[in-house]
Amino acid sequence: MGDNSEDIRGLKCTACGGDLGKSYRIEGSGEDAEEIPIAKCLSCGNEFDQHTQEYYQVYADMFIADKDLTVLQLGAKGEIDGIEYEIIGRIRYQEEEEYELSVWDEWMAVSSDGVYHWFVEEDGKIFSFTEYAPEDIDLEADGNFFTFEGGRFSKEDTGFVARIVYAEGELSWEPEIGESVQCYDFTQRGYNYTIEQSEDEVSITRGKRVPHRKVILAFRKDEYLQKYENTMRKRKIYRRKAIVYVIMMILAFSLTMVRCFSGHEIPDAVDHQNLIVLTNNVYKVEEGNGLYFSQILFPPVHLSSSPDKLYEMQVSVDKGIQDFRLEWQSYRLMLIKKEKIKAHLKNRGAEIPQETPPVTDPAEPVKSKEDAAGVAEGVPVAGNYGHGGGYFSLKNTLEEVDALQEPMESLSISGDFWDEEGYDDEGHWHEYTTSVDQDFALDETGDYYIYLESYSQNRRRPDSLKIAISDNVKSYRYFLIVFFVFLVLWIINHLKSKSYNELPFEVAAD
Amino acid sequence: MIRTILVSLILFSTAIGFSYYLVGYDRGGQHYISRQREHRKSLRVGSRTGVYYGHGPYSSRGPRFGK
Numbered sequence: 240m241g242d243n244s245e246d247i248r249g250l251k252c253t254a255c256g257g258d259l260g261k262s263y264r265i266e267g268s269g270e271d272a273e274e275i276p277i278a279k280c281l282s283c284g285n286e287f288d289q290h291t292q293e294y295y296q297v298y299a300d301m302f303i304a305d306k307d308l309t310v311l312q313l314g315a316k317g318e319i320d321g322i323e324y325e326i327i328g329r330i331r332y333q334e335e336e337e338y339e340l341s342v343w344d345e346w347m348a349v350s351s352d353g354v355y356h357w358f359v360e361e362d363g364k365i366f367s368f369t370e371y372a373p374e375d376i377d378l379e380a381d382g383n384f385f386t387f388e389g390g391r392f393s394k395e396d397t398g399f400v401a402r403i404v405y406a407e408g409e410l411s412w413e414p415e416i417g418e419s420v421q422c423y424d425f426t427q428r429g430y431n432y433t434i435e436q437s438e439d440e441v442s443i444t445r446g447k448r449v450p451h452r453k454v455i456l457a458f459r460k461d462e463y464l465q466k467y468e469n470t471m472r473k474r475k476i477y478r479r480k481a482i483v484y485v486i487m488m489i490l491a492f493s494l495t496m497v498r499c500f501s502g503h504e505i506p507d508a509v510d511h512q513n514l515i516v517l518t519n520n521v522y523k524v525e526e527g528n529g530l531y532f533s534q535i536l537f538p539p540v541h542l543s544s545s546p547d548k549l550y551e552m553q554v555s556v557d558k559g560i561q562d563f564r565l566e567w568q569s570y571r572l573m574l575i576k577k578e579k580i581k582a583h584l585k586n587r588g589a590e591i592p593q594e595t596p597p598v599t600d601p602a603e604p605v606k607s608k609e610d611a612a613g614v615a616e617g618v619p620v621a622g623n624y625g626h627g628g629g630y631f632s633l634k635n636t637l638e639e640v641d642a643l644q645e646p647m648e649s650l651s652i653s654g655d656f657w658d659e660e661g662y663d664d665e666g667h668w669h670e671y672t673t674s675v676d677q678d679f680a681l682d683e684t685g686d687y688y689i690y691l692e693s694y695s696q697n698r699r700r701p702d703s704l705k706i707a708i709s710d711n712v713k714s715y716r717y718f719l720i721v722f723f724v725f726l727v728l729w730i731i732n733h734l735k736s737k738s739y740n741e742l743p744f745e746v747a748a749d
Numbered sequence: 750m751i752r753t754i755l756v757s758l759i760l761f762s763t764a765i766g767f768s769y770y771l772v773g774y775d776r777g778g779q780h781y782i783s784r785q786r787e788h789r790k791s792l793r794v795g796s797r798t799g800v801y802y803g804h805g806p807y808s809s810r811g812p813r814f815g816k
Contacts, residue, residue, distance in 0.1 A: 480753045487757045491764065498768075546778075549771060567807070574777055646785040650777025657807040670808040680771045682778025714771055717764035724760060 250278075250296050257282025259297050276338055289335055292417030295402050299416055302333050302342055302404035308744045309360055310454055310463070311346045313408050317457025319367070319449065323351040324457070326358070328408030335400040335419065347410055355411070357444060358454070363747035365454050366431055368446030376443070378436065387434075390427050397423040450749040466741040474748070477736035484729035491722035495715045502551055502712035509689065509706045510538040517634040520698040533693040534637055535701045539577045539686035540708060546682050549712040554691075554704060555674035556656050561703040563673055567657045568695040570704065573640065573648035577686040580633070583647060587632045637690055649687065652677050678712060 250259045262279035264286065265272050278287040278297035287293035295302070315326045328347035333340070343361035350356055357368040373388050380386040383394050403418045423434040435442045452471075455463045517534035524530075542550065554570060556563045640647060654675035661668055681687075689706060693699060740746060767773070775781075 476750070479750055483750070483753050483757055487761060491761065547769065547771065549774060642789070644786070644789055646782045646789070648781075648785075650775060650781055651785075652775055655807065659808045661808075668808075672807065677775065679775040679777060682776065682780070714768040714774065716773070717767040721760045721764040725757070 250293060252280035252283060252285050253293070254285045255280060255283040259287070259293060261297055262286075289338065289402075292402075292415070292419075295333065295404050295417035299404060301340065302331065306331065306344075306405060309344055310365065310451065310744055311344070311358055311360060311458060315458040317454075319453055319457045324348040324356060324358075326408070326458070328410040329406065330403055330410065330414055331405035332401040332420075333404045335402050342404065347408065357446070358449070359446070360744075363451075363745035365449045365451060366446045367449045368431075368433065368444035371432070371443045371445035373443060376434075378434070378441065385423070385434075387425075387432070388427065390425075392423065392425050394423065397425045399424070451746050452749060463742055467746070470739060470741045470746060471749075473739045473741075474736045477732045477739060481729050481732040481736055484725045484732060488722055488725040488729060491718045491725060495718040495722055498713035498715035498718065501715075502549075502709040504707055504709045505540075508540050508708045511702065511705065513538050514702065515633075516701045517630075517637060519701060520695075531693075531695045531698050533695075533699065533701050534634065535691045535693065535704070536633070536637070537689040537691065537706065539688050541686050542574075542681055542708070542710070543684045544681075544710045545684070546680065548710065549678050549680055549714055551676055551678050551709040551712045552652065553674060553676045553707040553709070554654060555707075557703050557705045558673065561700045563656065563658055563671070563703075565658055565660065566696045567655065568693060568699055569653065569655045570694070571651060571653040571692045572706075573690040574650045574681070574687040575648045575690055576683070577688060579647050580636075580688055583636055584632050587636075640690070648690070649681065649683070650679055652679065678714070 251257065252259055257280045259278050260281050261276065263274045263276050266275050267273050275288065276298065277289075278291070278294045279285070280287075287297070289295075311326050311329075313326055313329060317324060326346050326348050330345045330347075331342050332345065333342050343359060346358040346360065348356045348358055354369065359366040359368060375389075376385070376387050378385045380391070384391055385394060386392075399422055401420045401422050403414045403416060403420070405416070406414045421436040423432075423436070425432055430445050430447060433444050433446075435444075452467060455467050515536040515538075517536060519533055520531040521533070522529065523532050544550065552572070554572065556568070636643075636647070654677065656671075656673050656675070658669075658671035658673070660670070691704065691706075693701070693704065737748065
């Protein structure tokens with residue numbers, strides 16, 4: 240039997256005798272639409288899919304494109320485990336259910352003792368099979384199951400249809416391109432078994448995997464042994480590298496986790512009862528946008544961790560005090576050393592006020608000093624609470640805090656709260672951020688005032704913002720970054736340890 | 750292999766160093782003050798340093814309050 244690839248030319252339609260060509264049909268719709276390759280009559284349009292013999296004849300060139308990239312070859316002779324073999328034939332199969340290339344080669348060999356063997360090359364692995372006569376077998380035992388030497392196997396799990404797509408050499412029968420065979424592949428007691436069932440015959444073979452090295456040594460030593468050794472050596476190096484990166488990944492991840500949960504909230508660090516409201520919801524227009532502006536000064540917080548320690552500042556909206564719905568609020572927060580404010584006010588001949596002005600209706604805006612004249616009775620106005628010059632000096636100082644040539648604050652951080660909703664393809668959505676965490680470090684320990692400026696779309700109660708501070712927070716971001724770097728390096732080396740190949744054919748790890 | 754171990758150790762040491770010295774974190778104190786001082790020197794009288802509001806829409810899902 241010779242090369243059958245020529246036989247497929249000039250294929251005719253069984254219905255009208257017209258020429259067959261390659262085509263495709265669309266199955267499914269929308270995003271699930273898929274182009275399924277088919278053979279099609281150019282005259283009558285008759286279609287032949289992968290369940291027909293014509294399909295394999297038309298697409299024969301696709302199935303044999305890499306037919307020479309194999310370890311074994313016709314006529315090769317070699318010795319494995321003391322037995323001499325000669326390759327005398329080959330059949331290439333394609334799995335019927337696959338549209339893509341999914342082929343394997345079965346090489347027929349005759350041994351020195353006259354027994355036929357099959358060397359199967361599939362997915363970079365080589366198996367050696369011989370005919371096998373089981374003690375008991377019942378292929379129709381139980382509907383979807385068959386029994387084999389005491390074992391019970393599912394036909395669905397082990398079965399598939401193979402189609403012959405190429406044949407060459409001296410075979411014990413004359414296969415046809417596209418011919419189908421029902422197969423069942425399974426393993427039992429350390430052996431691989433294949434049952435091939437056709438209309439009038441059942442053949443059973445049993446085999447084991449043969450290391451590539453043995454096969455190359457036996458049949459292609461001069462051509463491929465050196466390349467095989469290089470390939471395996473390189474893969475081993477990549478495997479070792481991958482192990483190093485795995486160890487580093489575990490180390491980095493562990494440190495990330497430990498440090499991620501570090502830090503403890505300083506209990507009652509921020510006094511929310513005695514805050515000083517310097518400005519309460521003054522309406523302003525900036526760059527064409529209207530907004531409400533508030534200034535709040537929280538009593539001093541004692542921050543005593545050493546300079547190489549991190550703090551975490553959590554600013555959040557207390558919805559229990561005022562709901563936050565479909566609006567935004569931004570804040571800027573400054574840490575100002577107690578001595579600096581005192582010194583600054585002393586220069587102005589004033590002191591820090593000790594009490595906050597009463598807020599009769601927190602949502603009611605307080606007019607600025609300039610607009611205070613003519614305000615209705617009962618509306619709180621800055622300067623009406625007996626704080627005298629201290630209150631105004633502090634308010635004026637903090638209003639100008641950006642303009643002071645010598646910065647008064649030690650640190651400034653800002654954040655946004657928002658609550659939004661809308662509709663998209665999935666329907667209604669509602670998202671929000673009402674709590675912001677920020678890490679910071681301080682060069683100096685001591686008592687710090689927290690000065691907070693609020694910019695909001697709606698009037699917001701000054702006491703609806705909560706501040707919590709945690710100390711002894713450990714930085715973990717860089718361990719997380721190196722974890723991902725190690726992960727990428729591990730993936731690269733792991734893949735290379737499997738795929739690095741100097742040989743023209745696929746080789747799986749032995 | 751030596752190169753691999755060396756690269757790993759350098760990466761890990763970098764993470765330890767950056768974490769120890771708190772590289773990239775907001776740091777309050779002299780560094781912040783001197784940076785602000787220089788920044789303010791470059792500002793003209795009456796100019797503001799920034800606007801702290803109106804960055805939205807915040808959600809990546811769509812326009813703010815969009816329906």
